[in-house]
Structure formats: C-alpha cells, structure tokens
Amino acid sequence: MPKQIILAAHFPGVNNTTVWSDPRSGSQIDFDSFEYLARTAERGLFDFFFLAEGLRLREQRGLIHDLDVVGRPDTLTVLTALAAVTERLGLAGTLNATYHEPYELARQLATLDHLSGGRAAWNVVTSPGPFFGANFRRGGFLDYDDRYVRAAEFIQAARTLWDSDGGEFAVDSSQFGIRGRFGVPRSPQGHPVVLQAGDSAGGRELAAQHADAIFSRHHQLDDARRFYRDVKERVAKHGRDPDSLKIIPGVSYVLGYSDADAQEKAHHIRRVQVSPQTAILLLEQLWNQDLSGYDPDGPLPSVDPVLDEDDTIIKGRAGMYPDRLKTAAEWRAKAEAKNLSIRDLIIEVTGRQNFIGTPGRVAEQLNEYVQTEACDGFILVSHLTPAGLDDFVDQVVPLLQERGVFRTGYETTTLRGHLGLPPA
C-alpha cells in the first residue's frame, strides 16, 4: 500500500492570507463558522482541525494593525465546543508555553482529550520578549535563548502529569518547581498529540526529541525534502522510529476547471490579499521602518532595512527575515529585472499559493510530495472563512482516495490512531 497522506484544516487566521472583503467571507468569531469548517473537514475524513492562539493584537508603527482580520476566540474553549459537533476529527490548538503553566494547561488538554474521546492535540510555541508579556502576570520574563529550554521542560512536565494517572507528581527543572496531585485520570490518548512549529536547529532538535508532528513551513519540493531528511535523521539519533514524527507543512491551494483558470484565480486572490495599503505594511516588515510615505505603485526604497531586532516595526508576529539585507537585495534585483512596483513585487514574493491547478493536478502534486519524502501530509490554509475548504473536500479528496493514498472512512477513534502514531 502506498504511503497515506495526512490532511488537516487550518481555521483562517489573522494575516493577509484571509480575504475578509470577499462577499462569501463569513464571521471569524461566531461559532457557526468554526462548526462549518470542522464539519467540512470531518466530511472530508481529515485527520485534524487546527486553530492558532492570540495573546495580544498585532501592532505596526505602534498602532493596532487594522488591515487584516483582527480578533479570534480562545483556542481551548472553541476546540472543546467543536468536540460536541464532530465525532472523529482531531482537535489541535496552538498554546504558548511562555504564557501558560504546566499544571493548568496539562489539565485542560487532558480534559479536552477526555471530552473529545481522544482527539486532542497541542501545538507548542514560545514567545520570548516583552510584547505579549504586557497581558500576563510575569510580563516579558523569557529570554530568547531560553525559549526551547522552556518549551522542552514544559512538554516534559506535561507528560509527567499525564503519566501520573491523576496521582502524585513532582517536577524540578530550571523553569518549573511544581508538585502535588494531578487529579485527571489517564485520558483516552494517554498523551494528547504534541506538535511543534519552530524551524531553527533548536526547534528541530526539540521536535526530534519531544514532538509527534512538526507544523513546518517548507514548501519548495527540494527544500522540503532536505528539511524532511534532516529532521528524520535527528529523530533516529534520539533513538526514535523516524516514522513516529510526522512532518506536515501549512500550505495554500487554488483549484480551477483548467490549470490556466486556476492560475488566473490565484493571481486575482493574491491581488486582493495584497491591497496597496497591505503592500506597504508588508514591505515595512522587512525594511523595519515607516514607509507610509512611499507609493505602492512606485519603485522600492533606495534606503536599506533597519537592523534593530530588539525594536521591530511589527510586534506580535514571529520574525520572518533572518537576513534583512540579503532579502532586500533579492527583492530589489527581482523588482528591477521584471520592472515591478512595490505592490507587484510584494504580490510576487509573499503569499504565492503552494498548489495551483485542476483538482487532478493538485492531487497529483500533493501525492508526489508525500511519496517522495518531502512531507507526510498537509495543513491546508484557505483564504475564505468558513467555506474555503468545500472545493478541496468535494473535488480533491475523492481523487486522493482513488489513488489509494487517503482513507475512505475513519478506521480509528483517536487522533493518535488516525496519524498512525505509537501509543503514548
């Protein structure tokens, strides 16, 4: 049997991928939207539904960012409510190891696992620095260098609590000194599925040791294969079965009745995603300075980016540009070669959809990624809330099933079972 593809549905988030101006776009807050997307994913026999977390509204130039969708519900509360309206779909949420504490979060995740019959998953992220800390008791207590220490110790602490079967536990580590009785009996999965999203060497090591899956951002086929090989080798070095860590990139897609139709749709969507105002803001995120005086239909700035990583112009979004000068030089070269305005360039370099074509073409490409070890599956990010997954479920899933690379019915009741992960 060929390798089976993992599929997950990402609820559209608070960046410019999500097109709120489309008349088909619904509420990003009302429970009906979450229920619709989750039911669609379950109709498509997806492995899990994925939800991000908000800890503070994003700011740019010191002001609350107002061009993209703003606001979202609490992750755990929505996931637990979704357990009431779905039966088999996994329920994954991002929960920050910096601004949660192990006892409370382990208890909440174990509660979700019980109340969903074994469908809970936790995407572990950390946020160093002071920005998010302004909303929490400890403020910005976590140093950048300690972020993976905190994440690793948090995961280990949570596993200690889950293994206590509701009994006594004690954790003594550099970040945590906690003891007592957990109170929650062992949940259906034993341990909820743990995802990890960091991409640096430290993040890969963390995942290789502690995670069940990686939410990755490597999309180009060759790059994705290199990442896949690197991570699976790290897993083996830690004495684990390489197959026990799943690599699942977040990807976007556009379907059309012909490949040309899909390309045209994709181009239109990108123009809507990158309005003139958004083009300037996205340019500022690399240039790290106020560019509001620039014409989005004019040329790129001749000044260089500001290299102050402690005081970035955008706050509340993970750093995207490790080498600003290098990226700026690439962007300038591309703009000059193709005679692109700021907006045209931004459309070109950000947010190009990963899979564009007929349902047959997209199914073929997705399968190629999985069969040639570029990834184990995909977290699909659509640009419309909440109906953006309808066409994929109706048109692509049946083709994957025909190829024998995707289930035709749920065979297990837990997310761990869907993913083929070993028992915890």
Place this chain on the structure above:
Amino acid sequence: MMGVSRMTGLHLAVALDGRHFDADRWVDLAREADDARLDFVTFEDTFGPPAGGGRPDAVLVAARVAPLTRHIGLVPVATTTHTEPFHLSTALATLDYVSNGRAGWQPRVSGDPAEAALLGRREPLGVEELFAEAADAVEVVRRLWDSWQDDAIIKDIATGRFIDRERLHYIDFDGPYFSVKGPSIVPRPPQGQPVVAALAHIPVAWEFAARSADLVFITPSDADDAARIIGKLDRRLKVYADVVVHLGEGGTVQQIADLIQGWARAGLDGFRLRPGRLPHDLTAITRELVPELRRRGLFTPSEKSTLRDRLGLPVAVNRYQEAGRA
C-alpha cells in the same frame, strides 16, 4: 410587598458537581436541566483536585455542552488565584460566543498551600489579599470584555480596514498582583458582560460580591436568616439561596416546595438547587419539583435567550463607549 412581586418570578438554577470525565454524562445532565427550562446550571470546580478524585476543567465542560443545549445559562467556576485574568476573560467571552449569549462565571479563590504548589511560583495569600486579587481579576476580565466596542469591526473596503482601531481600547490595568495592557483578542461577547456570580458566605465575600458580581449565592438556615443576610448585601445584587436536594432520604418534593415558598418571602430572587446524588436527585428536581413549583405559580420558564435577559439584569453598557461619548 417585594416578596409578593417576586413570588411569581422565582429563578431556578441547579448546581452540577461531577467527578467524572465522560462527555455524554455531562451532556445528559445539562440537557435534563435545559429541557426543564431551568435558568442556569453551575459547574463546580477548584484549581487543584479535591480529595477523592479530580474534576474536568469546568469552563471546558460548559463549552462541551453549549452546542447541545438551547436555553440554559452555563456558569462554570474558575479560580482567580493562580490563573491569568487575560486567559479567563477570553475563555469566558468565547463561552459566550459558543453558547450564543448564555455564559456566566463564578470566580473562586484558593488559599490552599497544596494548590499553590501546583503552580510553584508563590506562597499562598491571606484571605483579604485573595479577595483583593480576585476583585482585580474580575475588573480586568470585565474591562477586557468591554475593550472592543460592539461596532469595532467595520470591514471598510474603501480604506482596506477590517476594524476601526479607535473603537478598540487598551485597558491599562496596573495593580499589585498583575498588570494587563489589553485590548482583548476576542471581540466583545454577545452579552457584552457575561453574568458574574459569587458565593457570599463570609463578610469579605459580601464586599467582593458588591464590587464584582451580578448575583450571589447565600446559604441561609431559614427564611429569617435569609432576610438578615439580604439586608447586609448590596441592593443591586440578585440573591439566590443554595438548597441541597436529597430526595429519598426523608425529604419529599412537597416539603422542598414548601421550603422554597417560605424562603422566597424573604426577598430572594431565586434558588440554586444542589442535587445530592446525580443523576437521581437532578431528575427528581426536573421532573417532580419543577412541575410542582410551576403548579404553585412560583416558577415560569423564561422566553428570553441571553442569560442576562432571563435573570433580569440590565443591558451591559460598554464603559469605553460611554467614555468616548462623554
């Protein structure tokens, strides 16, 4: 004549305290209360597990039953002592969304050293400080609920703006226990302000309730005691008496209905019935006691859809919107 006017409109709640983690059982219990058209259900909780077995997180239990119930208010207990006010506010606002305006919250404090060790960051506080911190936590939670005006999402295609950021507000709370900047990540919940309930069993809790709560639960010994306690409480608070219901142990439905009728004259707004054993005493309440109270004209199911409306609480005015207009 206050007692007479309230006689026709008593509110009824039921307290659920289950040490089990079975979703179907929770749904069955909540639906039983929902079908009987009780006004709300409370979900008991503590930060750490009590002796004899832990409970599931009460906010999540409420979220789990919300899509499968239609009318009933959902009021989980959540502890303020070792938790983040920001997370509490967003979780409860979200409960209000998933229940379409039926959310409430009963804050609890924790002075237990064993519970402090579960967090491992500080020594237990004294009782005065616990309630001072709880009052600050409720203040932060309430400010965050108001931090988005109801009209903040504008979706203005001409300017490309999803929100009008002038209609979002930093709450800038700065207190001895924590500071919270805001605004919330969750738009203002359907009720504006979900209902806040408090146990009022000691004087320091009465002060906390007066500052922070919409309604209180009291535990009087008889009708006179109820009247005495009500006299000490802030007049704006809705007052509910806790009554333990143990049928089959000498109590009959008629006797409990008599007790409710008698105590109601003290000026109570309603009762929270605490079934001694689940599900037996719950079904006795919903299938025998409630019909008896309806026969006596003491209870009429509300047709209102939000919990605030059905409890007779005023529309929640947004403090920031008013400040902007002033």
